[in-house]
Amino acid sequence: MQRLLYSLSGASGQHYSPHVWKIMMSLKHKGLDFELKPVSFGDISKIEDGSFTSVPVLNDQGTLLGDSFEIAEYLEETYQDAPSLFDGPGGLQLSHFVESYCKTVLHPTLAVIAVMDMYNIMSDADRAYFRPAREKRFGKSLEDVYAGRDAELSTLPEKLNPVRDLLTNQDWFGGEKAMHADYVLFGTLQWCKVCCPDPILAPSDPVNLWFERMLDLHDYMGRKAVSEAVAA
Amino acid sequence: MQRLLYSLSGASGQHYSPHVWKIMMSLKHKGLDFELKPVSFGDISKIEDGSFTSVPVLNDQGTLLGDSFEIAEYLEETYQDAPSLFDGPGGLQLSHFVESYCKTVLHPTLAVIAVMDMYNIMSDADRAYFRPAREKRFGKSLEDVYAGRDAELSTLPEKLNPVRDLLTNQDWFGGEKAMHADYVLFGTLQWCKVCCPDPILAPSDPVNLWFERMLDLHDYMGRKAVSEAVAA
Missing domain, CATH: 3.40.30.10 (Glutaredoxin)
Incomplete structure (x- = not known):
């Protein structure tokens, strides 16, 4: 199987x-x-x-x-014998809070930042589904959403303040190693990394330094995916 | 001892x-x-x-x-035999993120909301310390900070979005029971509850319903402190 x-x-x-x-x-x-x-x-x-x-x-x-x-x-x-994703029941419960933070604080902003770049990499069939679905959700055309991209992008650094504060004192959400909570935020930001030609984080931002560490994990899986996407 | x-x-x-x-x-x-x-x-x-x-x-x-x-x-x-505050090492690490959220997202707002009410309940000696220290930090008089209170208060519901989203699916940060992460947010909000005569959360807000549950914990310790403060 x-x-x-x-x-x-x-x-x-x-x-x-x-x-x-x-x-x-x-x-x-x-x-x-x-x-x-x-x-x-x-x-x-x-x-x-x-x-x-x-x-x-x-x-x-x-x-x-x-x-x-x-x-x-x-x-x-x-897979209990493999490295833990939550490091105990408290880690599982609080990973829900990291999900809630990404969902309510970052997703609405990233959805605006990424919308046109997402559309541009889609197949024709997906574009035909995505445009009316998203235009209904936003209540305006993709082009009008995109017109607000720079303004939305300018709010991102402040929205990442809690993450930046955390990463001042530790390398990962999981402390000395990555855990599922790291992957929750990583997936959220990797969405834009894969779609968008331009970076959304300043190079020296501690959040970006963490993101670069994440791209190196697991035999550079996240980094390879981006370079393949760029090459495609 | x-x-x-x-x-x-x-x-x-x-x-x-x-x-x-x-x-x-x-x-x-x-x-x-x-x-x-x-x-x-x-x-x-x-x-x-x-x-x-x-x-x-x-x-x-x-x-x-x-x-x-x-x-x-x-x-x-x-006190390892007593109920756990973190429920494992992952819970401890992610409690840092709840701290970072409270520190960077809520504290700056609550500091404005509570500033004049805090000042009003202080002893004369504390007032003499607090006013110049806070006026230096804010770069304006306490009265001018207080003039922005309503505007700041209006931003609070959105800043609590991640908490509200979390509490849609579970009663506590700790899932079925409170843990230190609950106390981190509780302390942050209890600061205003003790100082401010007016409520800062809408009664039906899920965050307020959670806060009311928190006030009931540990023989109503948080609730008694507020009623004593009001009576004082």
Whole structure:
């Protein structure tokens, strides 16, 4: 049996879903190999048993799972002898807070920053789905959302203040090593790293220095994905 | 030997320091009794061996400690048979992120909201210290800071978005029970609850419902302190 991870991807195979990146990193953290299965928006409802409405979807040797946090909990419980993603029950509970921070503080901003670059790397079929769906959500055209990109980008450094403060005293959310909470924020930012030609963080920002460390983890998986995306 | 907790307090004994509240709750969480020793700003440098510049300071039967996070770590390590404050090493590490969130996102806002109410409950000696120190920090008079109170208060609900999102799915930061991370946010908000006559959260806000649950913990310690402060 195989281990398959379904991932939204661009026309040239760029994996840009933040939630899929959380699980790509968590699988490698557990030392688990997997095959990435690229899907388009239109394919999501046809994944495996047809019960899923978003990615990631993991088929772990026959066990089907959706939702990145549920997958991380499953991996922690199923592969207990591998390095821990949560380092105990308190770490699992507080990883939910890191999720809530990324979801409510960063996602709305990054959604504006990345919208046009995401659109540009999509297949024609995905563009035909994405444009009306996002224009309905934003209540304006993608071009009008994009017009607010610079203003939105200028708010990002302040929104990262809690992370910057944390990283003044420790190298990872997990202290001396990365844990799932690191992957939650990493996936969130890797979304833009894969889509956007221009950097969204200042080179010397401690958050960027942490992000660069994250790109080096697990045999440079995040870094290779970006260079492949750029080459594509 | 006694267990003494030194706490900044108002002219009528109101304990308003957010960092002291974190430790009051954490001591009770561990089932430990303590004697609160009120101090003024001018007294801080005279606490115990004279080496401290802020509160809380804990004298735990002869062991002297400052800094609320260091005290919480000490309590966890020293009283291992009592209920855990961190629920494992991951919980300890991610509690730092909750601290960073409170410090960078909430404190600057609450410092404006509470500044005049804090001043009003202080002794004359503390007022004489506090006014020039805070006016230097803010770069304007307390009255001018207070003039921006309503504008600052209006930003608070959005700043609490990550907490509100978390509490949609769980009752406490710790999941099914409170942990030190709950006390970190509680102390931060209790600061205003003790000082400010007017509520800073809408009654139906999930953050306020959680705060009300926090006030009930440990034999209503937080609630009693507020009613005593109001009666004073």
